[in-house]
Amino acid sequence: MGSLMNFFGYFMIWVSVTGRIAKPHAWQMCLYMWIAANSQSFPNTGALVTCVKNFPENRGSVLGLLKGFIGLSGAIMTQYYHAFYMDDTKALILLLAWLPTIVPLIFLRTIRIMKVVRLARELEIFYRFLYIALGLAGFIMVLIVLQNKVRFTRTEYLASAFVVVVLLLLPLVIVIKEEFSVWTGKKQASNNHSQVNVVTENPPAVPVMPAEATIRPLACIKTIFNPPERGEDYGIPQAIFSIDMLILFIATACGTGGALTVIDNLGQLDKSLGYPKHSISTFVSLVSIWNFLGRVLAGYLSEIALTNYNFPRPLMLTLVILLSCIGHLLIAFAVPNSLYFASVMTGFCVGAQLPLLCAIISELFGLKHYSTMYNVGSVSSPVGSYIFNVRVAGHLYDKEALKQMEALGLERKPGQDLTCNGAKCYRLAFLIISAATLLGSIVSLILVFRTRTFYKGDIYKKFKEGVAPTGNGDVPLREMEDKATTTVPETKTAVSAG
Template sequence: MCLYICIGANSQTFANTCALVTCVKNFPESRGVVLGLLKGFVGLSGAIITQLYYAVYGNDSKALILFIGWLPAAISFAFLRTIRIMKVIQLPKELIVFYNFLFISLGLAGFLMIIIVVEQHFQFSRAAYSGSAAAVLVLLFLPLAIVIKEEYDIWMRKKLQAMNGSSSQLKIVTEQPIGGDMVAQPSPSSCSINDAAITTEVEAPKALPTSQTQQEQVSCFKTVFRPPTRGDDFTILQALFSIDMFILFFSTICGIGGTLTAIDNLGQIGTSLGYPTKSISTFVSLVSIWNYLGRVSAGFISEIFLTKYKFPRPFFLTLILLFSCIGHLLIAFDVPNGLYIASVIIGFSFGAQWPLIFAIISEIFGLKYYSTLYNFGSVASPIGLYLLNVRVTGHLYDKEAERQLAAAGIVRKAGEELNCSGVDCFKLAFIIITLVAVFGALVSVILVVRTRKFYRSDVYKKFKEEARAAEMEMALGGGGKGVVMVAPDIG
């Protein structure tokens, strides 16, 4: 069983890495938006699979294991060829397309939340589950319609450019004799060709300097403590042994560990505080939906503030860590009906941390080894969960339960599960988690200070230059004559 769990848990990591890292490399100038969207859909995946399972198999627990086994594998094989690195030229409408994806995902999240609440109050038939699953599939594949429309618009735009270029009476290049030599000059009324395009077409690629070639041959172990400038491509060892990575990793342990501890113990917390069973189910639903909202909100909002106002992304991480403390304190002191608010805050905080962490890693350490560094950042989650859930919360919960049994004069039987009731079951544990989250926020401030100069600069400058070079290369290669055609602003 441990082997099965190991394979199943790691299969999720493979799927996440392939899809997420590939999309970040394809859209490096919108990485916060991409991370928010993809991690948001991951947050909804459990609710989506649940609806599909009820529609296909009903309420058969054995079939659930089979369903979880074949569905992800079938989807991976079906869409395998779509996961690839491409030369993507940023279009003016790129963000609009991503916002359309966001609106569809919000509709999907809202629909799932309504369905979950309705299913808890009414008995659904197999046909009703089939109807809800069909609606989920429509909303899930609706972004494809937007993609098809955008691809069609781009194809029509290129076709229009080609027609205008072939029917135009203007010659791109005219030849005029000067001093007996033929010199190519652009026609006054032709499309302008910038100097970069001419340079790209004419100049031969320069040979790398000898020192640079020798530097590339130096062992990575010798350059561990000589990292490049932030934003350039770090080697794996340079990134892992950097102070920035240590600070980010430690802050992640403090933040993710605490919020994940609250989510994993939500059922026991509700029971110990005397909430009814239906309320506990509502808490789980609230955590799932707000987990999604935290992911997409952190991705989109941090990207907007970064590009428009040069607002450092690590500062958002600091704010989220402090915000999560409110939820922890509501649990610790059992504020009346506070668990409803706490489930919202903790779900949002847990979701918001992931796109921020992964975006910061990609920005500071580059994208060359992002696959490895992305998964290294994920390791902070089980470490934080083990320390704060098993060693702190579990230990204190068992200690309080044994104290209550001793006070009641009840002798615990061998193998009997411990049950604790009252505010003291989780009070001290969540006070400790709150202090840990505050300390993690203070540590993350160090990263904010260390990277403030980097985030004040143009973080995406390198990718903008690469995008322009790719656009020029495609134009030169596609036109056959080295003419750069600038797409007209249609719509």
């Protein structure tokens, strides 16, 4: 679905821009853009939700890693664009049409829900993935700096893109190696049953509950406001109408909304605050790299803090939102060189909030309907961006620009873009955004108190199965029991060690 929507949307934009079809109406171009933009939800949700369900005890690491790669995707696509098309700007749209369409189709069969197989060194493997991701980010950062200083030839662009491809595929080497180790361990376990005690017997009959012929509407409504315990599988209406989801929505709308306002207005902030014209590329690079670091570090560090110290993830989200307030205040008061520090803080904070939000939703509301709940939580970002970027920053910027034109005795012509100069252009807007972000951190703190008992316990308890290490791999005890049960179905047997 995502591949088809991506190809149709961007391909229709490309043929329109290049004049291969008659000039479309504005509503048609909006439709193409809407289809292309919404196509990203399908591969994103498919890969992310599947990985969280397959690795529930390392969901923070998984989310940080995948969200980190999403953060790097723009820089990666830029390298491919230069390698394939050099500086043909219209061809960039064609690249966006075919490359993101082909990749999900190639790896389609690998994205599937599998029986949870917990390896003793699972976290160690995820750390190897992290090191590769950090190496890829560092390499791309070096490329960006070099390409801004030296003009690359076609051969140099092809060479750099080849290295990016190798680094992207390097995790496959680790995966293949580990799969071989697990296969070897299973083979040894099947030949040597003396490593574990197994008791098999006829499983008890499972009672079959009669299905109700009709569903009572009032009973369904009652269940919405009578949710299960935190950590159990919520129904979709139960999660959407829960106080915890409302708190998360408000907190992240305030937190990410203000941060996205900084990112969307970097160009105008650069001009208004009097920075050199070439510095905009530096700000964009800082935001991109620190956005990636925020995603991966928040995922991994929150997992370590939660597992080892029962440090609740909502508290880490609160601290991240609070940190972004500092960046907003630096912009509001136009501190010298503040935009460099604000770019770093904003990139890190907006990146860190995404995996934390996704992990918290999975922990509080369960994994049964995680696909829907994850996307419901993600709606907070565009809502916050619209409120603070359009209704606050955009409105106040235009108002101050009109004041400056009136002071100079100028009149605005129809369709003329407004330009505002000076620290006053964004001061009031970012003071409001700072206050809203502070409010978001306070709201998030309410969730910390509401969930403190839940996070004091072992939230991964139901995912922890017995693991019997064998040979080079680790085979779940449950899997051995299943095999033994099918082999001796009618007798009660004990396989004793030694």
